[in-house]
Each structure stands twice: as C-alpha cells, then as structure tokens.
Amino acid sequence: xxxxxxxxxxxxFIACAATVDAGPIxxxxxxxxxNAVVVACYAAAGATFGTITAGVGTPAxxxxxxxxxxxxxxxxxxxxxxxxxx
Numbered sequence: 839x840x841x842x843x844x845x846x847x848x849x850x851f852i853a854c855a856a857t858v859d860a861g862p863i864x865x866x867x868x869x870x871x872x873n874a875v876v877v878a879c880y881a882a883a884g885a886t887f888g889t890i891t892a893g894v895g896t897p898a899x900x901x902x903x904x905x906x907x908x909x910x911x912x913x914x915x916x917x918x919x920x921x922x923x924x
Contacts, residue, residue: 865914
C-alpha cells in the first residue's frame with residue numbers, strides 16, 4: 839500500500855461520513871434517562887433498584903416500575919438507535 843495516499847483516502851472517507859444512522863450516544867443517554875426514572879420509581883415504592891427479583895410476592899408498584907422500564911428501553915431502541923448523529 840502506498841502510504842503517501844493514506845491521508846487523502848482518510849480525508850475522503852471522513853468527508854463522506856457526514857452523518858451516521860445509528861446513534862450510540864443518543865441511545866446511551868436515553869437508557870441513562872430510563873434507568874434514572876426507574877430508580878426514582880423504585881425509591882417511591884420503598885425499594886432499591888437491582889435488589890428485587892420479579893417473583894410471586896413482588897409488590898405491584900415494583901412490577902409497574904419494571905414494565906415502565908421495559909417500555910422506555912424499547913422506545914430508546916426504536917428511536918435513538920436510528921436517529922441521525924452528526
């Protein structure tokens with residue numbers, strides 16, 4: 839490979855990649871928001887997020903928090919992953 843042409847090739851590649859269709863930064867921020875909300879939801883229900891498994895005796899408020907987290911995470915996956923990232 840001729841390394842003298844490498845900077846020109848790299849510059850051409852960067853110029854062509856103006857936007858990306860997958861937004862990993864937006865997805866990460868969205869998931870962070872979902873997790874912050876579910877931690878607050880658990881705290882309002884009197885529990886600590888990450889310490890309860892969804893079993894028979896799980897309070898309905900905790901189940902509702904888990905359902906909300908699932909819906910929020912699904913929305914992040916369908917919206918934020920495909921948002922254009924400059």
